[in-house]
Amino acid sequence: FSLLLGIGVPPSATYVLSSLLTAPAIINLATSIGIPQDTATLAVHMFLFYMAMLADITPPVALSAFAASAVFELDPIRTGLRLLLLLFRSTYM
Known part of the structure; x- marks a missing residue:
């Protein structure tokens, strides 16, 4: 929610x-x-x-991921999805 x-x-x-x-x-x-x-x-x-x-941090908004991808000239959607996977994995560490 x-x-x-x-x-x-x-x-x-x-x-x-x-x-x-x-x-x-x-x-x-x-x-x-x-x-x-x-x-x-x-x-x-x-x-x-x-x-x-x-x-x-997560798509579709992902303002932090989109800002970081613009700085490093990366694909914003791939950056957002990669960050999403990293976040959900690190939750349980």
Whole structure:
């Protein structure tokens, strides 16, 4: 949801909107399976913040990738897709 919401919106606004709209439901889901309230709240907001940051880096917006590809004279679409693959791999390291 944050990736779709973040298309064309700054990351801080994406985080605020996604935390207002989706965080309570995700926290309720986490607490219903036995995760403590404080832990669930922290984890959900960290996840939503990370996804809000990804919205600026992933295609089709990818402002950071397009700016970097213009500086180094590379193909912007290939740069954005390469960055997307790198980001999702590095998430779990």
